[in-house]
Amino acid sequence: MKTKIIDRSRCVGCKNCELACIVAHSPGGQLAGAYAAGIDKAVRARTKLEVDGDGKRFPQFCRHCAHPACVDACMSGALEKRADGLVICDPDRCVGCYMCVMSCPYGNARPSMGEAQIMIKCDACTDRACMACVAACPTGCLKVGEGTEAVVYNVVG
Amino acid sequence: MARCQSADTCLSAFLEKKSSVNTAFDRMDEQKLKCGYGELGVCCRLCSNGPCRVTPDSPKGVCGATADAMVARGLLRAVAAGSACYLHVVESTARRLKAIATGESPVRLRAEGALDELARQLGVSGGSVLEKAGNVADAVLADLYRPRHEAMTLVKRMALPKRAQTWEKLGLLPGGAKSEVFDALVKTSTNLNTDPVDQLLHCLRLGICTGLYGLNLTNLMNDVIMGEPEIRVARTGFSVVDPDYVNIGVIGHSHSVFAGLIQYLETPAGQQLGLVKGAKGIRLIGLTCVGQDMQLRAAGSGGAVFAGQAGNNFTQEALIATGAIDLVITEFNCTLSGMEPIAASMKTKLVCLDDVCKQTSSELIPDRYGHELELGQRLATLAADQYAARRGGVTIDIPVHGYADVVTGVSEKSLVKLLGGSLEPVIALVKNGTIKGIAGILGCSNLAAGGHDMTTVALTRELIKRDILVLSAGCTTGGLCNTGFCSPAAKEWAGPGLRAVCEQLGIPPVLNFGPCLAIGRIEIVVNLLAEAMGLDIPQLPVVISAPQWLEEQALADGCFGLALGLTLHLAQPPQILGSPVVTKVLTQDLEQLTGGKVLVELDPVKAANALEAVIMAKRAALGLEVPA
Amino acid sequence: MNYVIIGGSAASTAAAREIRQRDPGGRIRLFTRDPAFYSRCQLHLLASGHRQVAQANFLPHAWAERFRIEVFHDDAVTGIDTGQQRVRTSAGREAAYDRLLIATGARTALPPVAGLAGSRTFGFRDLADAEALRAALPGGGRLVIIGAGLVGCELAAELARDGHRVSLVEMAPHPLPLQLEAETGALAASLLSAAGIDLHCQDRVARVERDAAGLPVAVHLASGTALPADLMVVAAGVKANTELATGVGITTNRGILIDRQCRTNLPAIFAAGDVTESEDVIVHQIMPSAIWPAAVRQGQVAGAVMAGDTDSLARNTGLRASVSLCGTSVVAIGPVNQATADHWTKRVYRYRNSRGHRCVKIFFTDGCRLKAAILWGEITNAGVYGEAIINGRDIHDEQIVMPDLDGARRGIAELSIR
Ligand SMILES: Cc1cc2nc3c(=O)[nH]c(=O)nc-3n(C[C@H](O)[C@H](O)[C@H](O)COP(=O)(O)OP(=O)(O)OC[C@H]3O[C@@H](n4cnc5c(N)ncnc54)[C@H](O)[C@@H]3O)c2cc1C
Numbered sequence A: 001m002k003t004k005i006i007d008r009s010r011c012v013g014c015k016n017c018e019l020a021c022i023v024a025h026s027p028g029g030q031l032a033g034a035y036a037a038g039i040d041k042a043v044r045a046r047t048k049l050e051v052d053g054d055g056k057r058f059p060q061f062c063r064h065c066a067h068p069a070c071v072d073a074c075m076s077g078a079l080e081k082r083a084d085g086l087v088i089c090d091p092d093r094c095v096g097c098y099m100c101v102m103s104c105p106y107g108n109a110r111p112s113m114g115e116a117q118i119m120i121k122c123d124a125c126t127d128r129a130c131m132a133c134v135a136a137c138p139t140g141c142l143k144v145g146e147g148t149e150a151v152v153y154n155v156v157g
Numbered sequence B: 001m002a003r004c005q006s007a008d009t010c011l012s013a014f015l016e017k018k019s020s021v022n023t024a025f026d027r028m029d030e031q032k033l034k035c036g037y038g039e040l041g042v043c044c045r046l047c048s049n050g051p052c053r054v055t056p057d058s059p060k061g062v063c064g065a066t067a068d069a070m071v072a073r074g075l076l077r078a079v080a081a082g083s084a085c086y087l088h089v090v091e092s093t094a095r096r097l098k099a100i101a102t103g104e105s106p107v108r109l110r111a112e113g114a115l116d117e118l119a120r121q122l123g124v125s126g127g128s129v130l131e132k133a134g135n136v137a138d139a140v141l142a143d144l145y146r147p148r149h150e151a152m153t154l155v156k157r158m159a160l161p162k163r164a165q166t167w168e169k170l171g172l173l174p175g176g177a178k179s180e181v182f183d184a185l186v187k188t189s190t191n192l193n194t195d196p197v198d199q200l201l202h203c204l205r206l207g208i209c210t211g212l213y214g215l216n217l218t219n220l221m222n223d224v225i226m227g228e229p230e231i232r233v234a235r236t237g238f239s240v241v242d243p244d245y246v247n248i249g250v251i252g253h254s255h256s257v258f259a260g261l262i263q264y265l266e267t268p269a270g271q272q273l274g275l276v277k278g279a280k281g282i283r284l285i286g287l288t289c290v291g292q293d294m295q296l297r298a299a300g301s302g303g304a305v306f307a308g309q310a311g312n313n314f315t316q317e318a319l320i321a322t323g324a325i326d327l328v329i330t331e332f333n334c335t336l337s338g339m340e341p342i343a344a345s346m347k348t349k350l351v352c353l354d355d356v357c358k359q360t361s362s363e364l365i366p367d368r369y370g371h372e373l374e375l376g377q378r379l380a381t382l383a384a385d386q387y388a389a390r391r392g393g394v395t396i397d398i399p400v401h402g403y404a405d406v407v408t409g410v411s412e413k414s415l416v417k418l419l420g421g422s423l424e425p426v427i428a429l430v431k432n433g434t435i436k437g438i439a440g441i442l443g444c445s446n447l448a449a450g451g452h453d454m455t456t457v458a459l460t461r462e463l464i465k466r467d468i469l470v471l472s473a474g475c476t477t478g479g480l481c482n483t484g485f486c487s488p489a490a491k492e493w494a495g496p497g498l499r500a501v502c503e504q505l506g507i508p509p510v511l512n513f514g515p516c517l518a519i520g521r522i523e524i525v526v527n528l529l530a531e532a533m534g535l536d537i538p539q540l541p542v543v544i545s546a547p548q549w550l551e552e553q554a555l556a557d558g559c560f561g562l563a564l565g566l567t568l569h570l571a572q573p574p575q576i577l578g579s580p581v582v583t584k585v586l587t588q589d590l591e592q593l594t595g596g597k598v599l600v601e602l603d604p605v606k607a608a609n610a611l612e613a614v615i616m617a618k619r620a621a622l623g624l625e626v627p628a
Numbered sequence C: 001m002n003y004v005i006i007g008g009s010a011a012s013t014a015a016a017r018e019i020r021q022r023d024p025g026g027r028i029r030l031f032t033r034d035p036a037f038y039s040r041c042q043l044h045l046l047a048s049g050h051r052q053v054a055q056a057n058f059l060p061h062a063w064a065e066r067f068r069i070e071v072f073h074d075d076a077v078t079g080i081d082t083g084q085q086r087v088r089t090s091a092g093r094e095a096a097y098d099r100l101l102i103a104t105g106a107r108t109a110l111p112p113v114a115g116l117a118g119s120r121t122f123g124f125r126d127l128a129d130a131e132a133l134r135a136a137l138p139g140g141g142r143l144v145i146i147g148a149g150l151v152g153c154e155l156a157a158e159l160a161r162d163g164h165r166v167s168l169v170e171m172a173p174h175p176l177p178l179q180l181e182a183e184t185g186a187l188a189a190s191l192l193s194a195a196g197i198d199l200h201c202q203d204r205v206a207r208v209e210r211d212a213a214g215l216p217v218a219v220h221l222a223s224g225t226a227l228p229a230d231l232m233v234v235a236a237g238v239k240a241n242t243e244l245a246t247g248v249g250i251t252t253n254r255g256i257l258i259d260r261q262c263r264t265n266l267p268a269i270f271a272a273g274d275v276t277e278s279e280d281v282i283v284h285q286i287m288p289s290a291i292w293p294a295a296v297r298q299g300q301v302a303g304a305v306m307a308g309d310t311d312s313l314a315r316n317t318g319l320r321a322s323v324s325l326c327g328t329s330v331v332a333i334g335p336v337n338q339a340t341a342d343h344w345t346k347r348v349y350r351y352r353n354s355r356g357h358r359c360v361k362i363f364f365t366d367g368c369r370l371k372a373a374i375l376w377g378e379i380t381n382a383g384v385y386g387e388a389i390i391n392g393r394d395i396h397d398e399q400i401v402m403p404d405l406d407g408a409r410r411g412i413a414e415l416s417i418r
């Protein structure tokens, strides 16, 4: 399957992945419109650049876990681990209880902002040809390859 | 990896052939991944707490600046820088005029008639020609150097009275131009002004400084020094270069910086320098806007030593790659850094006359007032020596490129002259609907909006097809000349009304006003139209577009257009879309204030539709026939 | 292999799915007293009418068919014959089992208050409760909710939002006593009051006054306050549904005792979810775990082990809650109130984020270990703290007061759960 490969040693902290994700999930899907209604109404990225305990940049991406804690926590059935390996949220079923936010050990199940009170998470850009974050990453920190898991962190650096 | 394409297919083919040369057309692909924060204008690098980027997770800078504040600050800084660039040009032109007036400079004034008109307009007197010239220069310099709290006195003499009233009402009458720039920098520093509306008004004031001083007064003083434009037919494109001559490429924006060199080359002694090295002589090759200026005024100065305009900003690297250029002289932008390695490989010498455009490998030979002829001689000698040293060692390959029948030399005065003494014929054509309106296609070229000159050409094609007369100035016209739009045959691409007019007057559907400084001339034409029709500018069926605007100067020019009350089209938005307030003010609210507004549309057909709709709405409001 | 599952909710359905994934040929029968699959956690939304029962189904479309589960709705198991290994149901069915799972959950516990039992007093655990309350609400009367725990608070906020007149009574000094400490408790109280809820903390329902027809008139509190009442909802604790187990020799305390494989003391019988007591990995105590994720996880482990596989409750805890109080998100993890009395260090970080929200983060640490946390107003990354608490991860002192994760995230990149 298509695997997102993350080599965090290459991350320069430009946050282009975040913005690309915001744009990909904004109505219209264009950069020009992403902030048009004001920052309070802009959608939130499904990913976040964080600083790790070691002080280094840590691009924090959903891992589409083999045993997703977010799915176990979901009391509405909105979150599902699909047969293709992806963990996907159905926004119509989500009630915004944020049990998943409480449960994802990596912080990738996130409360929405600027949208209805629902959780948001990486959908692996299933409706796009290429994952928006990967396409926007200028350093090669994010790449797509073949593998058996949806997301792989190369543990170096 | 794909090389960026040009609307000028000969140029694209030449770049294809020269694939071992790295140009902006190649680097565009390497840089295709853009930073969205920069595009939206929501990355602030003003202080050590930054850079701060606005996202829904971090909606404010550390200082508390919102997206609106960051965007407005960024825009005002850019406009201030752009304005500063043009003010640098007008300042140095006025100082040259002053140096000539005092007798310090040996440069001779080529158009005394133009001086009389300018002095009259500015309300400046003087017994002798030189005294008058000195007083004009003093009046301009005095305004430029005024403190911010003192309004500049020439504004009301340059502007349409109705406009000046509107500006006064809105508090837009600028204080001393350089102080306006200075305070814009103050305002946009960190933890100072964060009111987007105040900053946008400051942009408009800088627009007025830019337009009336940076553009118009530079043109009018250069007309006095270098001669007035006259309509004539000329060749453009790389084919203007003859390898048998010593070829000096010129890059910049200040025609009169070359006064000494031109004056010297016009003498037999000047040409002799080339002849003794075995060349047929020494000639100047136009690049960027200063070349456009030389082409514009070739009838009055340098006609014999100016080979012609080769191309606009992004053609310079290719021109040097032909191997036929021995020396490149730069005095302002658009001096592309990318030319340096190409010049090195072609053994082309780079000289710069003003440290504002100093490059790593160029030799700085400062242009000093009073020493113009010495400088001219030194440059001619350098060029001839370089010719002798490099020819034989480099391959010369000049493509067949450009058009031989480009109509040039159009100015506010030469146009009136062509029309028989007034703008009435044009007004009549507009009123009866033969021409629906007028569009100024202005500014730069970039590689971003579809490719080099792509949007400029496509939009122009759409407009003339719709019987809209196009006036062009800047690198847009450089591109339009090399794609045939400024040649009489272009009438075939025009709609029936405009084509008939072209045939009747023997003009192309796109009138080539020359350099970007001549955006000011087009705006004078607009002023004259408003005056003749008894209207204010926003009422006219006139629009402007800077389809492929490139740099900060273009933004400052654009602000002048907005202050004048014109609808300004841009193919790509400035870096403002992160701010709903700035975006809304510029694209909507401003129309209630000055009458101007920004219209952003990348697609040339849609843009032409939108611009046509604006023209039609203005026609309708004037009770003019609105053709279906 | 015959599997019988008692219950049709979080633990039971998770178990059924795990069994099917491991035993394609086994027969799985699931008996539930409920008329349909629905998420109990959404009962307040069903009571207010903001959601319908069909929307509250937490299972994927055609779940029973896909996993070939024989589901018997509205059919309660009435007895277990451990010798014969079969169960009897209220509809008269009998089902033999090789493996049995008891996942009967819990029910509302009515406090022994004079006059409380009777008409117009509702529990709040089943669909029937929510529907009965929904039917009674249009009367427009005064509603008294007893207990300001998660269920009471959520229901009160939901109904107050729709304009109902709601009183909320809580014995503890502040709402959500198990999830919040004094400072955040006070914030919760002011939020609920600002939402129009008539809140009475540190008070107790002493008796319910009823008229001659037996209809409620007022709820009298120990403090002497009398709350006019037309409807009452009891949300002051639950009792595990252990009845089936106690009679047949299964060891129970407050719930059925299970080990890390969800086994009861009887060999073929497993239990999972709110009906059980198990070891909590954060406090190392045997206790009930009354939250959905714990029930799901226990169901998964039970299912895997019943089907002959191995799995373990390595991360079992019920000490986690996420609640949205009138639009403010709150997450509490770990024994926050036990902590206050303990030798742990409490650090409070108060701030207003740049969206203008008031936020509080409270951390309880034991040396360099994070033990408990309350996130008020900004809950992003809550799970990362949870992970640190559950795993006993080291935290650097100076980092923990930061609003960000820093220490909590240390090494998370390399972490793989389970
Ligand atoms: C209003 C409300 C809101 C809640 N909100 C949250 C929340 O936001 N987050 C959270 O984590 N938890 C929440 N909970 C708790 C959560 O619902 C429970 O922890 C969870 O449902 C436990 O699941 P379970 O499968 O163990 O038991 P239950 O959900 O209680 O299900 C028990 C099942 O057994 C059936 N049953 C019982 N006895 C028999 C019998 N004899 N025969 C056949 N079937 C029987 C019942 O019909 C039911 O189907 C909430 C609970 C309530 C009531």
Ligand code: SF4
Pocket: A061, A062, A063, A064, A065, A068, A069, A070, A071, A087, A103, A104, A105, A106, A107, A108, A109, A121
């Ligand atoms: S949101 Fe978290 S738990 Fe869920 S799949 Fe992604 S990383 Fe795993």
Ligand code: SF4
Pocket: A073, A074, A075, A076, A077, A078, A079, A089, A093, A094, A095, A096, A097, A098, A099, A100, A101, A118, A119
């Ligand atoms: S917030 Fe939505 S997706 Fe997350 S657990 Fe709650 S219902 Fe499921």
Ligand code: SF4
Pocket: A020, A021, A024, A046, A047, A061, A121, A122, A123, A124, A125, A131, A132, A133, A134
């Ligand atoms: S894959 Fe798509 S949804 Fe996921 S983080 Fe990247 S851009 Fe966002």
Ligand code: SF4
Pocket: A010, A011, A012, A013, A014, A015, A016, A017, A018, A049, A059, A136, A137, A138, A139, A140, A141, A142
């Ligand atoms: S785009 Fe790539 S380099 Fe930039 S922050 Fe994201 S992961 Fe890091």
